[in-house]
Amino acid sequence: EAGVAQSPRYKIIEKRQSVAFWCNPISGHATLYWYQQILGQGPKLLIQFQNNGVVDDSQLPKDRFSAERLKGVDSTLKIQPAKLEDSAVYLCASSLEAGGANEQFFGPGTRLTVL
Amino acid sequence: GQQLNQSPQSMFIQEGEDVSMNCTSSSIFNTWLWYKQEPGEGPVLLIALYKAGELTSNGRLTAQFGITRKDSFLNISASIPSDVGIYFCAGRGGSEKLVFGKGTKLTVNP
Numbered sequence: 217e218a219g220v221a222q223s224p225r226y227k228i229i230e231k232r233q234s235v236a237f238w239c240n241p242i243s244g245h246a247t248l249y250w251y252q253q254i255l256g257q258g259p260k261l262l263i264q265f266q267n268n269g270v271v272d273d274s275q276l277p278k279d280r281f282s283a284e285r286l287k288g289v290d291s292t293l294k295i296q297p298a299k300l301e302d303s304a305v306y307l308c309a310s311s312l313e314a315g316g317a318n319e320q321f322f323g324p325g326t327r328l329t330v331l
Numbered sequence: 332g333q334q335l336n337q338s339p340q341s342m343f344i345q346e347g348e349d350v351s352m353n354c355t356s357s358s359i360f361n362t363w364l365w366y367k368q369e370p371g372e373g374p375v376l377l378i379a380l381y382k383a384g385e386l387t388s389n390g391r392l393t394a395q396f397g398i399t400r401k402d403s404f405l406n407i408s409a410s411i412p413s414d415v416g417i418y419f420c421a422g423r424g425g426s427e428k429l430v431f432g433k434g435t436k437l438t439v440n441p
Contacts (some may be wrong), residue, residue: 222372258335258419258431259374272428307373313429317381319364322373 219322224309228329234296237326241289241310246266247271249320250283250293251307259307259322265291266314295328303330337420337432344410345440352435353404354420362423363396363403368434369416377418378405410439 221240229235233312246267251259251321262281264272268288276283285291295302305327309320344350350394354363362381366374378389380396380403387394393406403422407414417434424430 225371256433258337258421258433260431261428264428272426309373317379319376319379320429322375324371324373 218228220308220310220321222323222326225324226329228331229298231300232297234294235298235328236292237306237328238323239261239291239293239323240306241291241324242321245310245312245321246288246311246312247307247311247320248285248291248315249309249311250291251309251322253307253325255304264314271314273280282322285295297330298330300330303328335420335422335430335432339435340433341436341438342392343438343440346410348410349411349420350407350414350437351404352418352420353402354422354432356400356422356430358424359400360422360424361400363394364421364423364429365394365403365405366419366421366431368417368419374419374432392428407437410437412441415439417419 243312250262253259262276263283265285268285275277283293306323306327308323311318311320334357335354364379365377368374378394383400385396391408417436419434420432421429
């Protein structure tokens with residue numbers, strides 16, 4: 217079974233530029249998550265989708281971050297404009313359903329460096 | 332919001348030694364999870380705990396869900412070089428959102 221796919225793996229941009237990340241979850245997984253992992257920290261949830269609907273985006277900086285999962289499968293996360301403090305690894309995860317014993321499987325992440 | 336305190340922050344051990352790390356929470360959790368993350372990869376689930384007092388093993392790894400539901404520990408016995416990585420605890424409470432600790436970086440000297 218293929219795991220969670222993410223691209224690109226690395227991205228370097230200058231502050232105030234825009235960037236987008238893509239995630240393809242495990243086939244059949246209804247729930248998709250985007251996390252931000254700053255160096256030396258654990259992952260922090262940015263947004264959770266159930267199919268194509270947003271379940272939790274309380275920690276998403278909505279003035280510059282946006283995410284969509286239009287067809288309930290792939291998802292994109294965008295930052296516009298980027299700030300220096302956005303430098304982090306952005307992890308995508310998926311699970312069959314939300315909560316319970318439906319645990320999350322993580323992709324390899326996209327490492328973003330903002331100069 | 333919910334916070335997890337994970338300790339120790341880092342460990343340097345010799346191959347063959349046992350390792351113990353733990354997490355404490357300011358609030359009650361319904362689920363405790365332990366993940367391992369290697370450089371350039373996402374976290375990989377090692378052990379999941381769903382009941383207070385539960386003790387679960389996965390090979391040389393053993394984890395327990397504390398009775399108070401505010402803590403958990405992970406033990407690794409007879410460490411080997413491939414155990415190197417960052418170990419994260421994560422907890423899930425009533426909100427169903429997963430909260431992660433800051434990680435324990437493990438270095439194993441052969």
